[in-house]
Amino acid sequence: NAGVTQTPKFQVLKTGQSMTLQCAQDMNHEYMSWYRQDPGMGLRLIHYSVGAGITDQGEVPNGYNVSRSTTEDFPLRLLSAAPSQTSVYFCASSIRDNPGETQYFGPGTRLLVL
Amino acid sequence: DAKTTQPNSMESNEEEPVHLPCNHSTISGTDYIHWYRQLPSQGPEYVIHGLTSNVNNRMASLAIAEDRKSSTLILHRATLRDAAVYYCILSLATDGNKLVFGAGTILRVKS
Numbered sequence: 001n002a003g004v005t006q007t008p009k010f011q012v013l014k015t016g017q018s019m020t021l022q023c024a025q026d027m028n029h030e031y032m033s034w035y036r037q038d039p040g041m042g043l044r045l046i047h048y049s050v051g052a053g054i055t056d057q058g059e060v061p062n063g064y065n066v067s068r069s070t071t072e073d074f075p076l077r078l079l080s081a082a083p084s085q086t087s088v089y090f091c092a093s094s095i096r097d098n099p100g101e102t103q104y105f106g107p108g109t110r111l112l113v114l
Numbered sequence: 115d116a117k118t119t120q121p122n123s124m125e126s127n128e129e130e131p132v133h134l135p136c137n138h139s140t141i142s143g144t145d146y147i148h149w150y151r152q153l154p155s156q157g158p159e160y161v162i163h164g165l166t167s168n169v170n171n172r173m174a175s176l177a178i179a180e181d182r183k184s185s186t187l188i189l190h191r192a193t194l195r196d197a198a199v200y201y202c203i204l205s206l207a208t209d210g211n212k213l214v215f216g217a218g219t220i221l222r223v224k225s
Contacts, residue, residue: 004157031210031211033211033212035215040217041217042201042215042216042217042218043158043213043215044215045212045213045214048211048212050210058212059214090157090158092157092158094211096211097210097211098210098211099144099145099146099205099206099207099209099210099211100146100163100165100205101211102160102163103150103158103160103211103213104160105157105158105159106157107156107157108155108156108157
């Protein structure tokens with residue numbers, strides 16, 4: 001298994017540009033989520049999905065959209081990038097939406113918005 | 115949000131045991147205690163989790179206080195590769211699989 005994969009590894013955007021961060025998992029996990037991590041801080045939940053076709057907002061959803069058309073993929077869209085969205089983005093997955101489940105994280109995407 | 119309190123940083127010598135403490139006085143009876151770690155420039159990695167009883171796995175042990183208001187992650191023999199930020203996280207029964215990360219404990223391992 002490749003586990004959780006994320007592309008790209010690094011991206012530079014100009015203010016106002018749009019882009020999609022890709023996340024895929026090959027473990028048939030129902031639950032997927034996106035976090036962002038700012039320098040020196042812990043991760044904060046952006047959006048999550050408990051299954052295909054179902055998404056919901058986390059702690060910091062503004063400026064981001066998500067969709068879950070398949071079990072495997074959970075892309076994160078920035079519609080109009082802002083410098084405040086400069087961060088490292090991590091995707092995670094787990095078997096199901098259960099507080100006792102282990103989450104598996106991807107390697108991250110480093111985003112710089114100028 | 116369920117809060118956990120951890121020391122900002124700790125230091126250990128290589129090949130010695132490390133005890134990383136965590137306080138979670140607001141824990142409810144069905145909340146899980148998770149530990150993740152994050153090595154430099156990597157995504158978080160699962161270490162261990164538990165509900166009421168102490169837990170052991172190949173990476174570490176988790177000792178949970180009888181009243182569940184605190185727990186300790188035990189690395190039995192620290193190596194240089196264990197240098198990381200360690201996060202103690204409560205996973206609330208009411209919040210599914212959402213994880214709320216604090217600042218964690220920076221573990222430094224000296225050779």
